[in-house]
Amino acid sequence: MIEKLKQVGNSVARIDALERVTGRATYTADVYLPDMITARVLRSPHPHAHILSIDVSKALAMAGVHAILTHENCDVVWTTGDKRNKRYLFNNPVRFVGDPVAAVAAENRHLAEEAMAKIKVEYEILDFVIDTEEALQPDAVKIRPGGNLSPDAKGKHEPEVYSRGDIEKGFSASDHVFEDAYASKHQSNAQMEPRTAVAQWEGDKLTVWTGTQGISNCQRDLCRDLDLPREKVRVVCQYMGGGFGNKNQCQDSDLMAAILAKQADRPVKLEFTRKGDFLGVHGRWPTNQYYKIGVDKDGLLQAIQVRNYSGMGPYRKGTGSLVGTELYRCPHVRREIYPVYTNMTVAANFRAPAYPQGVYGIGSMMDHIAHELNIDPVEFHLKNSTRQYLDKIPYTSYGLADCIRQGADIFEWEKRWHQAGSGVGPKVRGSGMAIGLFGARLGRSSAVLRLDSEGKLWVHVGVTDVGTGAKTTMAMIAAEAMEMNLSEVEVVWGDTDRCPYSVGESGSRTTGFTGYAILEAAKQLKQKLEKQGLPKGDDMLIAQVTTEPKLEGVARYGFAAHFVEVEVDIELGGVKVLKYVAMQDSGRIVNPLTATSQVRGGIIMGIGMALHEELLYDQRTGVPVNPGYYGARVMTHLDAPEIEVHFIETEDAYGPYGIKSAGETPIVPSVAAVANAIFNATGHRMKELPISRDKILGAVS
Amino acid sequence: MKSITRRLFIGQTGSGIAVGSAIPSLEVPTGLFESTKSVPLVSSKTQIKFRVNGESHQLEVEDRWTLVEVLRDHLHLTGTKIGCDRGECGACTILLDGKPVYSCSYLAVWVDGKEITTVEGLAKGDQLDPLQEAFIEHDGPQCGFCTSGQLMAAKGVLSDHANPTVEQVKQGMSGNICRCSNYNQYVEAIMAAAKKRKKL
Numbered sequence: 001m002i003e004k005l006k007q008v009g010n011s012v013a014r015i016d017a018l019e020r021v022t023g024r025a026t027y028t029a030d031v032y033l034p035d036m037i038t039a040r041v042l043r044s045p046h047p048h049a050h051i052l053s054i055d056v057s058k059a060l061a062m063a064g065v066h067a068i069l070t071h072e073n074c075d076v077v078w079t080t081g082d083k084r085n086k087r088y089l090f091n092n093p094v095r096f097v098g099d100p101v102a103a104v105a106a107e108n109r110h111l112a113e114e115a116m117a118k119i120k121v122e123y124e125i126l127d128f129v130i131d132t133e134e135a136l137q138p139d140a141v142k143i144r145p146g147g148n149l150s151p152d153a154k155g156k157h158e159p160e161v162y163s164r165g166d167i168e169k170g171f172s173a174s175d176h177v178f179e180d181a182y183a184s185k186h187q188s189n190a191q192m193e194p195r196t197a198v199a200q201w202e203g204d205k206l207t208v209w210t211g212t213q214g215i216s217n218c219q220r221d222l223c224r225d226l227d228l229p230r231e232k233v234r235v236v237c238q239y240m241g242g243g244f245g246n247k248n249q250c251q252d253s254d255l256m257a258a259i260l261a262k263q264a265d266r267p268v269k270l271e272f273t274r275k276g277d278f279l280g281v282h283g284r285w286p287t288n289q290y291y292k293i294g295v296d297k298d299g300l301l302q303a304i305q306v307r308n309y310s311g312m313g314p315y316r317k318g319t320g321s322l323v324g325t326e327l328y329r330c331p332h333v334r335r336e337i338y339p340v341y342t343n344m345t346v347a348a349n350f351r352a353p354a355y356p357q358g359v360y361g362i363g364s365m366m367d368h369i370a371h372e373l374n375i376d377p378v379e380f381h382l383k384n385s386t387r388q389y390l391d392k393i394p395y396t397s398y399g400l401a402d403c404i405r406q407g408a409d410i411f412e413w414e415k416r417w418h419q420a421g422s423g424v425g426p427k428v429r430g431s432g433m434a435i436g437l438f439g440a441r442l443g444r445s446s447a448v449l450r451l452d453s454e455g456k457l458w459v460h461v462g463v464t465d466v467g468t469g470a471k472t473t474m475a476m477i478a479a480e481a482m483e484m485n486l487s488e489v490e491v492v493w494g495d496t497d498r499c500p501y502s503v504g505e506s507g508s509r510t511t512g513f514t515g516y517a518i519l520e521a522a523k524q525l526k527q528k529l530e531k532q533g534l535p536k537g538d539d540m541l542i543a544q545v546t547t548e549p550k551l552e553g554v555a556r557y558g559f560a561a562h563f564v565e566v567e568v569d570i571e572l573g574g575v576k577v578l579k580y581v582a583m584q585d586s587g588r589i590v591n592p593l594t595a596t597s598q599v600r601g602g603i604i605m606g607i608g609m610a611l612h613e614e615l616l617y618d619q620r621t622g623v624p625v626n627p628g629y630y631g632a633r634v635m636t637h638l639d640a641p642e643i644e645v646h647f648i649e650t651e652d653a654y655g656p657y658g659i660k661s662a663g664e665t666p667i668v669p670s671v672a673a674v675a676n677a678i679f680n681a682t683g684h685r686m687k688e689l690p691i692s693r694d695k696i697l698g699a700v701s
Numbered sequence: 702m703k704s705i706t707r708r709l710f711i712g713q714t715g716s717g718i719a720v721g722s723a724i725p726s727l728e729v730p731t732g733l734f735e736s737t738k739s740v741p742l743v744s745s746k747t748q749i750k751f752r753v754n755g756e757s758h759q760l761e762v763e764d765r766w767t768l769v770e771v772l773r774d775h776l777h778l779t780g781t782k783i784g785c786d787r788g789e790c791g792a793c794t795i796l797l798d799g800k801p802v803y804s805c806s807y808l809a810v811w812v813d814g815k816e817i818t819t820v821e822g823l824a825k826g827d828q829l830d831p832l833q834e835a836f837i838e839h840d841g842p843q844c845g846f847c848t849s850g851q852l853m854a855a856k857g858v859l860s861d862h863a864n865p866t867v868e869q870v871k872q873g874m875s876g877n878i879c880r881c882s883n884y885n886q887y888v889e890a891i892m893a894a895a896k897k898r899k900k901l
Contacts, residue, residue: 017837020845021829023780023820027846030779108774110765184890192784192792192846192880241782241846242880274785467881531719597840597883604882629789629878640884 008481011593012646014472015491016239025239028196029271031209037066037197037580038378039105039260039270040112041253042119043280045092047343047622048128048141051092051121056102059115059636064107065266068115071101074259080221081346082315084151085144089252089259095143095314095624096343098279100252105260105268122489128343128622132288132311134314135342139439143314143341150339152315159307160321160337164390170303170332174294177303178369181290184357184671184689185614186311188627189350193241195272199257201265206258209425211240213248214504216462219243219496221250226258233293237464244605245349246281247466249505249623266573273439278345278627283615285310285339286321289361299375301330301384312349318348323355324362327435329386343622345615347505352438352664356442356606356671362687363434363672366686371420377433377676378408378417381561385435389555396556397652397660401586403561407433407583410646416579421683429578430681431565436668440512440556440587440652440660446500446547447517449478449525451541451684455536457482460492460515462502468663469594470510476590477515477656481522496690500544508558508661511590515656521545551654558660559585562603562673567679570700574695575611575678577641584645587660588650599666600643606670608635612690749813753778754822762809767821769793769804772819780849781821784878791877792852795819799844801857803876820849823856839890843881851877855891865895 019025032514034454056068071090086095090100102119107113108158127141134140135148142148149157171177198209206228211686212218212235219235222228240247272280287310294303310320319337370380382404408414416431423429459478465471475489482489492498503513524543535541563580582599589595612633626632652658671689679685684699750759753776762771767786772778772795781804784792788806795804796818821841823830831853842848851874858873859867865873870891871884879887 013837013840014842017840017842018829020842020848021833021836021850021852022818022824023778025845027781027782029783031774032774032779033776110763133746176804190880192782192844192878194784239845241784242844244880274787302762467842469840469843473769596841597881597886600884600885601843604884605880608882628787629785634878634880635882635884636870636876636878637884640871640882667755 002651002658003458005657007476007486008588008590010591011194012472012486013474014469014594016471017476022062027239027241027346028198028209028211028237030582031198033198033200033267033400036267036269037105037107037264038109038112039117039257039268040102040105040109040116041100041256041272041276042102043276044097044099044101046094046123046125048126048143049094050126051094051101052100052124052517053122055120059104062111062115062118064111064265065104065115065293066266067105067260069103069256070258076225076255076259078252078255078680081252081317081436084316087315089255096345098276098345100280101257103260103270105264107273122207127364128340130344130617130619130622131343132286132309132340134428135340136338143343148341149319150312150341152499153688161335162292163334165332167303167305168221168333168651170238171294171672173296174302175297176373176695177292177294178365179292180365180368181288181359182291182364182656182687184287186283186286186344186347187350187609187613188278188615188632189244189246189281190278190384190629191242191244191246194274195251195253196270196275197253197257198267199261200267200268201261204232205235208254208258209236210254211231211243211247212464213238213243213431213466213506214502215321215464215494215496215499216501217248217504218250218254222258222547225250233494236379240464240466242467244351245353245506248504259445279624282313282317282348284310284350284357285318287322289322291361291365292626293365293369295373299373299380299383301328303332303427304328304330305334308335309340311342311344312339313344314341315346317346318353321354322358324358326390327386327437328384328390336598339567344617345624351602351605351667355436355438355497355668356609359434359436359668360671363669364675364685367432367679377403378413381435389557393553393555396554397587397650398559399650400561400649402648403559404435406646406648407561407563407581411579411581413563416565418681420680423681425450426571427567428681429565429567430675430677430679432676432680433561433563434669434672434676436509436560436665437557438661438665438668440558440655441509442516442549442551442556442606443503443509443513443657444546445502445513445517446544446546447514447521448508448542448544449518449521450499450534451525451529453536453539455488457484457489458492459489459518460499461518462499463510463514464494464505466505468505468510468598469591472594473511474514475519475588476520477518479655481519482526489532501546508663511659512655515548515659516549517545518655520547535562542653549654555661558655558662560663560665560669562669564673564677566674566677566681567697568678570682575691575696577674579643580644580651582645582666583648584665585650586647586665588649588658589647592647595647595662596645598662602664602666603643603670604635606667607674610671610674610691612692614690706854732862739840747810751815751817752810753783756820764808764810766809768809768812769803771809772804778819782846782849784846790848791854792850794877795852796853796856799860802855823852831897832891835890835894839880839893840886841883841890843883847877847879851879851887858891858896859898864899867892
């Protein structure tokens with residue numbers, strides 16, 4: 001048992017909950033400035049085309065239209081939009097349906113839309129390719145220079161390879177070898193707040209209000225892409241409506257708004273439409289995964305080989321990686337990743353970017369091997385899960401085995417899990433389990449603490465609180481470290497003019513990175529307080545630190561084991577989740593109330609990924625057919641089962657109070673757990689996401 | 702009600718890109734963003750009188766303005782959010798004469814003579830609505846962008862059901878998407894608010 005603390009570990013309401021339930025929280029779209037005008041983006045209707053000509057004269061001649069950007073008058077590069085080749089804000093050729101062609105700023109949104117209707121674009125239609133593996137065929141149209149296998153960081157067009165041991169030796173040592181293929185599809189982040197940016201110039205100083213997961217990164221990118229010094233750019237994000245990975249760094253909308261505002265000499269609010277958001281903002285990369293796995297007669301893993309193709313769209317914004325082999329103890333492993341350019345919508349980070357799709361594939365493989373060898377999956381996972389990162393680096397703390405064991409008990413695995421496909425009748429039940437992990441890294445961050453004469457503590461941190469409860473978490477860590485009450489702490493956040501550097505809310509890093517900086521700043525402040533006492537009058541005691549804790553020779557991860565029971569309607573193909581038990585090792589939990597929300601939300605999102613969600617393409621036209629909430633079939637109130645959450649609070653010597661990470665781990669095993677439960681219920685292994693009704697019916701009929 | 706539909710507006714203004722359509726199958730995928738035709742503008746205006754959160758408003762609105770536009774852009778009641786602007790997500794839910802309505806899919810001209818309640822009208826001074834209290838206590842909002850809509854839809858559920866079951870709550874709330882997927886918390890909060898009301 002970990003030692004109990006005074007503030008950290010209490011279930012408390014978010015410190016900004018009142019603002020969030022009264023409509024007073026100010027999101028980017030809620031920023032209205034004097035003389036502000038509105039901008040809209042015109043997007044390509046074609047998956048791949050040369051723009052032969054673009055005539056904006058009629059649009060620009062309209063009264064109330066202030067500025068129009070196209071590739072002809074704007075050659076600004078959006079650096080984080082593509083990590084390999086240059087991606088302009090407006091590209092020619094356009095390379096996917098939704099690629100921006102023009103941005104129009106006008107007196108109001110209706111006028112901007114009318115102006116867009118008057119822009120005449122002449123396209124030369126080019127060949128296109130949507131399918132990931134088809135894009136690697138020699139006769140496929142080249143989307144980017146050097147071919148469709150996206151280059152690695154060194155510019156080489158080669159797959160990314162990880163290997164340990166000798167894979168052939170591993171297969172020779174195996175008594176059984178299993179080969180299979182799994183596929184996952186493009187899933188839209190679909191955060192509720194559509195991409196919005198407000199830009200204002202006061203002289204040569206630019207202020208951008210934007211829904212971002214990282215104000216510091218956003219500021220850095222704006223400076224680089226617009227060639228501005230840091231002191232001339234301010235980024236503000238007071239509240240933001242979700243992102244799940246697609247609002248980190250600076251977005252094209254931020255840059256477009258800034259340039260339009262400069263040209264129009266008016267503040268500009270640029271809003272993406274919902275359809276524009278589904279198309280123009282990235283989602284999770286689709287994968288085609290090919291496995292070959294060898295085990296010995298005792299069911300111990302001897303060799304894991306995986307070859308994976310990730311469809312990145314035409315711009316390389318994400319890694320395209322695939323995670324899963326990390327979970328298993330195995331002497332011989334080889335993994336090849338092919339990130340591939342296609343003319344689909346761009347794919348990059350989405351909650352645990354490379355994880356749930358990879359764990360779906362390998363978790364299904366492992367479940368299948370256990371089934372074939374007649375081993376209980378719980379036993380198989382206890383035997384084969386590794387206690388060292390990549391089988392060699394010790395973890396700082398490790399709660400996975402406890403998650404598996406205790407989860408099986410709580411779920412009543414012995415009672416619920418049965419021989420696969422043994423149910424009878426139109427509705428059959430089955431249970432499945434899967435395991436997952438996600439990094440709980442440590443790294444550079446800053447914090448400024450100020451104590452005033454009345455004993456109020458001001459905590460300046462560059463976090464934005466994307467919904468994780470980070471502001472509250474930061475306040476609780478500060479209160480704990482300063483031995484104060486939570487009510488005596490004020491958090492100052494989301495404004496680069498008032499807050500120091502933070503890594504941003506991505507990669508489950510805020511608590512570990514920025515929480516640690518607060519801890520160190522508090523140490524300094526306490527020393528000053530002891531020496532000098534409370535400040536007088538308007539004076540303040542100030543401590544500011546930048547910390548960069550390092551992990552040497554150890555790996556720091558959060559873990560999860562999930563258990564789920566489903567009911568499959570074999571006449572109608574529907575899947576209903578009846579029971580879901582999530583065991584999470586996130587180290588010490590700061591705020592069980594908000595941490596539970598994170599876990600439940602991540603899992604329900606994962607169930608959507610398992611059962612419903614896919615951005616579908618018309619293969620003949622290369623046009624996505626369902627870019628909206630109805631078509632994307634994200635989870636609704638009616639779909640969401642009750643999720644039972646248990647935290648295994650392991651003791652971890654690193655990071656603030658041994659807190660690990662909570663935001664991303666929950667989605668990691670969720671997809672595999674549901675897929676394995678469907679196998680247990682029906683006796684059919686579902687090898688392609690989403691496991692929609694048609695696929696279930698196809699399998700059972 | 703004026704005899705003009707949202708779809709007619711879309712056709713007339715050529716602004717299909719912005720407002721989309723509520724029914725995906727009606728969309729023509731090619732030409733999704735094709736907008737080369739010059740089209741006549743609709744810009745006629747109408748005087749309307751209506752009440753928002755108990756306060757009377759009289760204003761001249763363009764016939765193509767949606768209710769949510771008027772609330773946000775013209776009355777500066779920004780608590781009501783635009784998530785999709787096409788009747789799919791529920792972030793813009795308000796109460797119209799006591800019933801939950803998507804304000805993105807309702808024209809401003811239609812509210813003449815009607816009574817609107819937005820999230821800003823839920824609390825009575827400093828006294829929060831029991832639903833707001835329950836949302837805080839049960840951690841309803843994560844990012845919070847859908848929260849105003851969830852609250853207004855929940856008001857509708859509780860006015861339809863004196864003592865709702867979990868299924869009735871889920872059914873009544875099914876038009877309000879939460880991508881943070883904090884559905885468990887929202888349902889628990891609404892059930893708690895209903896229970897509390899029963900006790901009073």
